[in-house]
Structure formats: C-alpha cells, structure tokens
Amino acid sequence: MSKKYKTVIIDDEELARLRLIRLLKNYSDTVEIIGEAVNGEDGLKKIEDLRPDLIFLDIEMPVYNGFEMLSRLKHSPRVIFTTAYDQYAIKAFEEDSIDYLLKPVEMERLELTIKKLEKISKPEEISLPIESLLRQLNVKKDRKTLTVKIGDRILLVKPEEIAYIQAEDKYVFLCCVDGKKHLTDFTVTSLEEKLPDTFIRINRSTLINTDQISEIRKGFNGSLIFVMKDKEKMKLSSSRRYGEVLREHFDI
Template sequence: MKPTRPTALIADDEPLLRSSLARLLSETWPELEIVALARNGREALELFKELKPSVCFLDIHMPGISGIDVARQIGRGAHLVFVTAYSEYAVEAFAQGALDYLVKPVDQARLVETVMRVRERLGAAHEAPDIDVLLDKLEARLQRKTAPEPLRWIKASIGQSVRLIPVEDIDFLRSDEKYTQIAWRDDEGKVAEALIRTSLRELLVQLDGTHFVQIHRSVVVNMNKVCHVTRGENETATVSMKGRTEKLPVSRSYLHHFKQM
C-alpha cells in the first residue's frame, strides 16, 4: 500500500510570506502536499477541521485569532511549527522540543532543520504532544515583549520652543476636539497648560495604567495628583486635583476607580 503523503496548512496574514514559505517548503520537502493557505486564524481553524493536515505552520501574530489560540484548538491534532519575529522570547518553550519555530523572514537553512525534525516525528508516528503549558509560557513571554514601555515624556510646542513635559508632573489630560490639553506643574511647581495635536485615546494607551486612569470620555487624571472626589447625582462625581481649582467630571462608567476613596 502506497504511504500517505504528509500534508500541511500555512496560516499567515501577510500574502507574500504565505507564498514565500509555500515555495520554500516545496523546494525543501517535495513530498509535502500543501493543502491550505489561510489568511487568518479563523480561516486556519476552518481549513484544519475540513482537511486535517498533519503539519500546521502558524504565524503567531494574526488579527482576531492568534496563532497561539489556533494551536490551542488544534491541540494534538497536528504537529505545529510557529512562524514568529520574536524567537528570543520563546526559547524556553521551543527548547523542550515540543514546538518548533521559524523566524521571519524564513531562512532556508533553518527551514531544512525544522523539516528534518518534523519528518522524524511523522516517520516515528509520534503523537503530537500536549502543549498547553508550553503555549502558556510562550504567550506570557510574547506579551512581555510586545507590551510598550510607558510614556515618560510628552512634547508640547509653547511659543517658539518645544517643551519636554515629564509624565509624572502631569495632573490631568483633557481632550479638546482634535487637540489634547496637558495640565502639569513646571519646575517651580506652578500650574501650566499646553495643547498638543495628539488624541487622548492615543496618549492613554501609552501612559502607565497604574497611575493614569480615564474618568470621563474626555478626561484622564494622574491618580497621584487627586485631592478628593465629590459624589454627585445619578452615580456621577467630580474630582479635585491637588493645588488646582478645576472640578473634573467623573462619568458613571468610570466611577468604580474611586470606590475605595
């Protein structure tokens, strides 16, 4: 009886990388039949369930459902190879031999090594390992890699000069249509303000969430600079900042930040 050819699925949201990996695999492993090219994680799962490939090459970072999420659902259903730009953060998981990886852009010499290992596993009829613990480690490492460093300075044009405002000196930020008002203390401790052409939403994701919290759709405050909170009607409130006269609104959706105050 003629042996069944190994089959593969490639999942990557970048078309050029999908086609490039398919071409390299056809050169490196001619016996491998590439049965599916998936554009995202959801499509990869659908095609896996339909075609049951023996090997899956999964891009880790795909929109919607990541390669790690796809791998969790595939489980022991196939041998897995991750395609990633962050190999140094996955060494612990990959070093145990249960997972393999390729670094973008894929190098053919590295691909040859990967193909040899996968062929050995398939030839020995090894069941794909239980990798949930390794996926947890990999995901945690990648999250640490991709999490941006909190913003430390904000640049603001004041007259003919550009001021570097230390983030820890900021009292609050308030949106003003296309601009954001930055309220801070200068070197002498005096209150100061400036407008920048960056939206509040863009700034919020760059600020340290342990200190800066949104209290209204148009206001973010530095919790270290809050003096007191005054409760209002209909589950609203106002916030007073240390050394300032402004009363900043707290909407119902954000009142939970002050439950313990």
Template sequence: MRALIVDDERLARNELRSLLAQHPQIEIVGEAENAHQALEQIQALAPELLFLDIQMPGKNGFELLEELGPGPEVIFVTAYDQYALRAFEASALDYLLKPVDPARLSQALSKLNLEREQPDAAAPLALSEKVFLREDERCWFVRLQDISAFESIGNYSRVYFDGHKPLIRRSLNQLEARLPEQYFFRASRQFIVNLDHILDIETAVNGNIEARLRSGIAVEMSRRQSLAFRALKSL
C-alpha cells in the first residue's frame, strides 16, 4: 500500500520510516513538511494512506483533510492526545501518539488490512434495490433511492432514511464502492448524499456549498467537492 508521511519534524518522519520498515506491505512514496506540500504530493503520487501530523506550520492536519475531501485513509500521528475525538469524527483509521509504539503501529495497520479485505469489489447496486440494515435488535429493508445520506462515524456509518438513522458497521469507503455514482455524491470525508434528496443549496461563509436534504440534515461540502458539485450541476 502506497503511503505518504506528513509531518513538519524531520526526526519524527525518520522515526516513522524506521518503524514502517518492519511492515513491507507499506511502501512510503513520499514525505511532506506541511499541508501545502502534502496536497502537491497527494496529487502527484496518489497515496492510499496518509500518516498525518496535526500541529504543523500553516494549515493543520484537520484543515488539510477538509481541503482534500475524499481521499486516502488517514492515521494521525501526533504528540497531543486532546484531538482524539475530533480525529474519530474525521473518519481517521487510527490515532497514534508520539513517540509511536511499535505495537500500536502494528495494531493500526491491522485495522487497515481488515478494512481492505472486506468483499466490496462487487458491482454497484441499482437504485431500486433494497438493502438490509440492522442496528441492535431493529432491522430494515430499505430501497437505496429512499436513503438521503450516509455519515461517517469512525469505522461505522449512520444511514438517514424515513426519519430513521441507524448506525451500521460499514465504513463510508466500503459503502461508496457499492453506490451508483450517478445518484450518490461524496460531499466530504464525512458524508455521501443522495443527489435526488437535495432540497436546496446555499453558499456558506467560507465559500463551500451547504446542501439541505429531505431528511432535515444540512451537509457542508468540502472545498474540492464544492467545486466538483458546481461542475456536475453546471452552477
């Protein structure tokens, strides 16, 4: 798996490189010292995984992800533990504290392997197909066209339909691989929305598009996906 290390400290990058040498399944294709360099490297090298610091000069790791939109899997590597909840909300695969413990790194990479081994290579579902959803003791058969949005909650996803919002044990990346792209749009790292369920849109103060859905939720698109949505809808 192709990986990019993003950290403003050279010693931290070197230490992570040394630890990753014990994991031959990870190919380090590049390094970046800040968010600007990281964006350039991501576009040029197309990594599948980011080892991402949070506190960096200029934009921090979270701001990089907001600008990036959908993209590589992310493992945060930071000296600060107060960002763990926010990292979870940003759909990070894991959150490692410096100095990185080799056993914790192995644990994080095993999550990645489990994620990639899920049998999601099947063809996209048809819009009229029904999908089976289960949360605890409740079950639903729901037509795909009736689902307004999917929201990432770590390795889980919340599904919005007909006033319900169960939490299912599937990541947003896994779901995206099965959804028909002409109807479902990846609005950000946190959301996939059903284009037919968008009631109206407006421009947020930061210039990003905010869409209001039939389910009642408002979804702010990332900067990159706002541009893609405008191109898609000729706005």
C-alpha cells in the first residue's frame, strides 16, 4: 500500500489553493490535506506546527517567497512546486527530479505527480535536500517590467527607472530615479532573483541599480557608501557582511 502523505498547501492565491484542494480530493488515498497557508510566513508556522510529509508550494508570495520560506525551515517536508516560472526554470526542476505543477494546475499533470508519489518506496526520495534545492532553483529572470498596484490602476515600472529597492519593516519600496517611491508586494530577495545583474544587494534590506550610481565612498569598518543618481541623491551604506563581495565587484 502506498504512503498517505500528510500535506499542506501554501499559496497566496485563494483560487489556486481551492482548485488544488478540489483536484486532490480525487487522490485521498495518497494525499491527506491537513492545512493551508496564505503566504511564506504563514507557511513556515503551519509546517513547524503540523510537520507535514509533503507541501505544495507557490514561489512568488508576500512576506517570504517560497525560497525564503524553505531556507528558514527546521522541519523539512518533501516539496512539489506550483509555479508560473518560465520553461528554463521548469527544465531545472525536471533535470533534478524535483516535481512541479505549472499553474493553473491541470488534472492530467497532477495525476502524473500522484503516480510518482505512489511509486516512491522511500519518502525522502521525493526531493533533494533543502540546501541543494535552493541552489538548483537560483534562477535569475531578467524582468522587463515590475507591476505596482495603485488603487484600481496597475503601473508598469521598468528596471532602468529604479535607482534602488529598500525594505522598511515589512514593506518593500521601488525607489525610482525621478524621486517616486512605489510599494511592492515582492520581497527584496525575490526581486534580487528577478531583476538583471545590474541590481546587487548591499545590505540585508537594500538592492541598488549599479547603472544609477553616481559615486562610491569608503565608510566605517570596511563599508561602502553609494551616492545614487536619483532626484534625492540618496546615500546608501553597505553592511560589513557584503563589503568584501562589493569591493571585489567594483574592483576597489
């Protein structure tokens, strides 16, 4: 008899969660849904509380994205991604035997996933260790635009319009060259993964667009101060943790 996987579904899209729950009811002999989570922070708590065998995990979510959530786990369930990632990332899943479901999830594709689960004699074979998984999924996507919701409108912001990105408490802002600041639902880490290589992290809460640097000054304790070309001529300091990498990057 195949193992019955105690399962948590983690996705910030309610319709996506409901669809997956409805489809999984056809496989109740294999999958037992014991919980749902609406974002990475909620997912982290549910996993540690419920200790599931398996999670269906979205990648782009508020608070913590899927990768950030996985990196914080103490209990390590098997992972099946429900993702809208492009074909290059999907190829990485396939090559490393990491299962995924492309949203919107289709019954035919889900059936293949269930058959794979049923054939596994040792549950730990369903996925790579979390550390390896995170390395394999470090796929950079060169986004042409980022969407920002302003009331009923959706604004498209081009990467070249952004001077820097900064997190303040639980909020993340796109700080543009023209001085405007736009609140985004993305985390700093997820933006680091999506944006071109011109964007680099200088501390835990800040990404800068290297094309928008006016000058670099040496700060205290090995830190660097970046003077930006934005309207405010913002001065942003690196942390000691990133200092060596930044000095090497800029050949300082």
